[in-house]
Amino acid sequence: MDKNRIVGKFKSSSADLRDAETLPVTPQTSSKAYRLAFADDDFLLSEYTRNVRLQLEYLKPELTFLEKGINSTIVLFGGARIPEPGKKAWAGKTPETKKRLEENSKYYEEARQFAGLSGKACLAHDGKEYVVVTGGGPGVMEAGNRGASEVGAPNIGLNIVLEFEQEPNRYITPELCFNFHYFAIRKMHFLVRARAVAVFPGGFGTLDELFETLTLIQTGRMDPVPILLFGKSFWQKALNLEALADEGTISHDDLDLFQIVDSANEGWKVISDFYKDTDI
Numbered sequence: 001m002d003k004n005r006i007v008g009k010f011k012s013s014s015a016d017l018r019d020a021e022t023l024p025v026t027p028q029t030s031s032k033a034y035r036l037a038f039a040d041d042d043f044l045l046s047e048y049t050r051n052v053r054l055q056l057e058y059l060k061p062e063l064t065f066l067e068k069g070i071n072s073t074i075v076l077f078g079g080a081r082i083p084e085p086g087k088k089a090w091a092g093k094t095p096e097t098k099k100r101l102e103e104n105s106k107y108y109e110e111a112r113q114f115a116g117l118s119g120k121a122c123l124a125h126d127g128k129e130y131v132v133v134t135g136g137g138p139g140v141m142e143a144g145n146r147g148a149s150e151v152g153a154p155n156i157g158l159n160i161v162l163e164f165e166q167e168p169n170r171y172i173t174p175e176l177c178f179n180f181h182y183f184a185i186r187k188m189h190f191l192v193r194a195r196a197v198a199v200f201p202g203g204f205g206t207l208d209e210l211f212e213t214l215t216l217i218q219t220g221r222m223d224p225v226p227i228l229l230f231g232k233s234f235w236q237k238a239l240n241l242e243a244l245a246d247e248g249t250i251s252h253d254d255l256d257l258f259q260i261v262d263s264a265n266e267g268w269k270v271i272s273d274f275y276k277d278t279d280i
Helices: 013-020 047-068 095-103 105-124 140-150 183-191 204-218 232-238 241-247 252-257 264-275
Strands: 073-077 131-134 155-160 177-180 194-199 227-230 259-261
Touching: 047 177, 047 183, 073 105, 073 140, 073 183, 073 204, 095 105, 105 131, 105 140, 105 227, 105 264, 131 140, 140 155, 155 183, 177 183, 183 194, 183 204, 194 204, 194 264, 204 227, 204 252, 227 264, 232 259, 241 252, 259 264
Parallel strands: 073 131, 073 194, 131 155, 155 177, 194 227, 227 259
Antiparallel strands: none
């Protein structure tokens, strides 16, 4: 996009900003009040422009996806703390906790393999469908981006500014690597193009993403898509959703909104059967 072009009959904002920067320095031009509104960080980051920032944070990735023709995604959720097999866990307060995390590194490998299958389907659709998207951080997220990258497929990372995990992993397609301030907008981008959601073992963030997805489908706010929980032994310990159904707080039919699987091939077969797509 040419930043210097004239939009219709009007001068571009980029040209105005460039001209404003060449003005003589005077008390007037140095005043905060004189800054162009769209180039005034104090103004844009103020409490009163939060609604504008929410719009911009949704619009920036959306325009990129439209420009690149990305129509659908395969979403991978999972824990940042789960290490690559053979590597030490970076988190865990006790040796036993670290040992458990390292044992759970098998899920890193399943996520990597599953993303590889997704990546191959993506390439079969000219990079427009089944594009892997993760939260862009370490652990399972890294495994997802890595698996797609290893087969040469484009993949997306939706990172967020946190005290930890802030640096995006190195396997994300650079022009599809985004950074967010608002969790809510980030989660919208996870699901708006989702053709399937694969949930690997994780913590509060992973559970939050899982339950939001289930809620949206349960309430009809989102079209049904395959929701895959990877790791029967993990999820049978971590969740007892049958208890909610027995207590009547959800329907027994709601238990059909997801499937528990153990392997990449098992998970991908669910997606293939759901869409009856001969190319995947």
